Amino acid sequence: MNEDLDNHIHKLRLQHKISQQELADAIGVSRKTISTVETGRFTPSVVIALKIAAYFSVSVEQVFTLR
Amino acid sequence: MAKSISALPEQEQQYLTITGKASIALAFFLLAELLSTVISKTDSVIYLLVDLTLFVSFIYCIVLAAKSMKFAKHISNLGYWALKFNDEYVDYVSSFSLRATCHIMVIGGIFLAYSGDSNWFIGLITPLKLTDALQILLCLAAATHGALILWKLRKEELYE
Numbered sequence: 625m626n627e628d629l630d631n632h633i634h635k636l637r638l639q640h641k642i643s644q645q646e647l648a649d650a651i652g653v654s655r656k657t658i659s660t661v662e663t664g665r666f667t668p669s670v671v672i673a674l675k676i677a678a679y680f681s682v683s684v685e686q687v688f689t690l691r
Numbered sequence: 692m693a694k695s696i697s698a699l700p701e702q703e704q705q706y707l708t709i710t711g712k713a714s715i716a717l718a719f720f721l722l723a724e725l726l727s728t729v730i731s732k733t734d735s736v737i738y739l740l741v742d743l744t745l746f747v748s749f750i751y752c753i754v755l756a757a758k759s760m761k762f763a764k765h766i767s768n769l770g771y772w773a774l775k776f777n778d779e780y781v782d783y784v785s786s787f788s789l790r791a792t793c794h795i796m797v798i799g800g801i802f803l804a805y806s807g808d809s810n811w812f813i814g815l816i817t818p819l820k821l822t823d824a825l826q827i828l829l830c831l832a833a834a835t836h837g838a839l840i841l842w843k844l845r846k847e848e849l850y851e
Contacts, residue, residue: 654700656844657780666780 626667630689633662636680651675698766700778704844706762707781710774711788711840713755718834720748725826729818781844788839792832799828 637647644662648655653672660666661676668676677684723745730738762771769775774789776782806812807821816824 648700652700654704654778654781656704657700657778660780666783669779672779 626664628691629664629667630691631662631664632687632689633658633676636682636687637662640680647676647679650679698770698777700781702762702765703770703776703778703781706759706766706770707774707776707785707840708844709755709759709762711837711844713752713759714833714837715841716748716751716755716837718830718837719744720752721826721830721833723748725819725823725830728823784840784843787843788836791839792836795832795835796828799831803828 633647637644642650644658645655648658651672652675657666657668657672661668661672673684673688677687680687723741726741727738727745730741732738767777770777774785776785803821803824807824813821819827
């Protein structure tokens with residue numbers, strides 16, 4: 625688990641009313657990738673971070689923040 | 692020319708899960724095979740259980756191998772043979788488990804290479820032989836590989 629990184633994927637998903645599976649399908653990764661990124665157990669690459677931010681139409685800093 | 696296939700992430704995950712199960716089945720097979728050579732009483736219940744484990748794990752290995760073949764069409768050659776996947780988390784789990792397996796093999800290999808024929812080691816593992824010790828090492832490596840994959844790809848509905 626990355627202690628320095630915080631993310632708001634869960635909050636953004638709730639706002640957009642989408643499941644992990646829907647987000648995973650939209651950006652072309654497995655549901656497990658989304659699940660582990662969301663819980664902070666896996667740190668994604670810049671590409672996935674950008675894809676998630678683009679999907680929610682926000683900046684990467686609004687999805688991922690340093691603690 | 693390398694086969695270029697855009698595999699679905701879920702297919703890659705399923706394939707890696709099968710690989711993990713196959714590693715666990717292989718570990719059971721190796722352990723049962725080793726125990727069957729050690730147990731002297733061939734008419735005991737334990738021997739029958741070991742023989743049953745040997746048979747079941749062998750059949751399960753074949754079933755999993757057959758199951759994995761259907762992924763050959765859907766997964767890239769690199770993913771199918773070298774367990775290198777496109778999905779980031781699946782690839783992370785694959786490389787993590789392979790790294791752990793590699794460390795076990797290297798450390799165990801170095802130990803057996805330098806101490807395998809030492810009197811104290813031979814005395815310690817008697818009635819097992821050096822080849823049996825290698826089989827234990829292989830069993831441990833396979834079990835670690837499978838367990839890490841299955842643990843990291845376990846189902847979690849908690850954060851849905």
